[in-house]
Amino acid sequence: MKKRGRKALKDPHHFCVTGGGKHEGYELKGKIWIDGNEGTFLGYGRIALLEKIKQYGSISKAAKSINMSYRQAWRLISSMNRQAGKSFVETQIGGKNGGGTKLTEAGEKAIEQFWRIHKKFKKFLSKEIKNFEI
Amino acid sequence: MKKRGRKALKDPHHFCVTGGGKHEGYELKGKIWIDGNEGTFLGYGRIALLEKIKQYGSISKAAKSINMSYRQAWRLISSMNRQAGKSFVETQIGGKNGGGTKLTEAGEKAIEQFWRIHKKFKKFLSKEIKNFEI
Numbered sequence: 001m002k003k004r005g006r007k008a009l010k011d012p013h014h015f016c017v018t019g020g021g022k023h024e025g026y027e028l029k030g031k032i033w034i035d036g037n038e039g040t041f042l043g044y045g046r047i048a049l050l051e052k053i054k055q056y057g058s059i060s061k062a063a064k065s066i067n068m069s070y071r072q073a074w075r076l077i078s079s080m081n082r083q084a085g086k087s088f089v090e091t092q093i094g095g096k097n098g099g100g101t102k103l104t105e106a107g108e109k110a111i112e113q114f115w116r117i118h119k120k121f122k123k124f125l126s127k128e129i130k131n132f133e134i
Numbered sequence: 135m136k137k138r139g140r141k142a143l144k145d146p147h148h149f150c151v152t153g154g155g156k157h158e159g160y161e162l163k164g165k166i167w168i169d170g171n172e173g174t175f176l177g178y179g180r181i182a183l184l185e186k187i188k189q190y191g192s193i194s195k196a197a198k199s200i201n202m203s204y205r206q207a208w209r210l211i212s213s214m215n216r217q218a219g220k221s222f223v224e225t226q227i228g229g230k231n232g233g234g235t236k237l238t239e240a241g242e243k244a245i246e247q248f249w250r251i252h253k254k255f256k257k258f259l260s261k262e263i264k265n266f267e268i
Contacts, residue, residue, distance in 0.1 A: 019169070025170060025171055025217075026169065026170055026175060027169040028166060028169075028251065029166065029167055030164055030166035030255070031165060032162060032163065032164035032259070033164065034160050034163070034263070034266070035153070035160065035161045036159060036160055037159055083159075084268045086268070110268055113265075113266055113267075113268075117162065117262045117266070120258075121258070121262075124254075124258050128251045128254060128255075129168070131247075132247055133243075133247075134240050134243055134247075
């Protein structure tokens, strides 16, 4: 991956901005993320990476699909693993399909819970803009 | 102001990041803003500018206090006025105090409503992190 010079995403949780529907021409928008003991723990970019690892069964393919360097992908995965105190991915070496990487239960749980909160956040935005008027 | 070369804030609503209390070492954080028909209408930076205008009774003093150029302050005020379809500030020329700028009722209302939503957002963040576990 490195030789292609793909640019690492500096602030990966910033790729998703969510809105909750318009009200009289105004839309309440926002973004959320979860901090751990080192700073960002889970955000939209990290979740996208985990989902792509699940989809492709490969960290390098996952990283490539979201235009992230392999190095950056590993940096993010290590950061999540360290802060959670458990691993989010497990890599099988060899086997009939030549190995691959899949998510652990903790990794799956991270995705599920992040989207659960995000969904509620969208509802919050949609509700709060209704009382807004200038 | 311009001669001092103060750097304009590119993305003013990004100056406030809010969190809602920690839960088992994790903190749900986020930011919100309101879009109008031209994009950003109200965000943390614009609200800070309005509050400083209220405090100082002067756009140039307000801008200076938050390290913003006068030009950028005017750009933001015009953007809010246009999108709201009404003025957020009114300038008095002359008078015994040599004039000055104050907020209109719409400007005051914008501040009040933005913080009302922000306060609820903090509560939302604080509540939602309580169900989070990996």
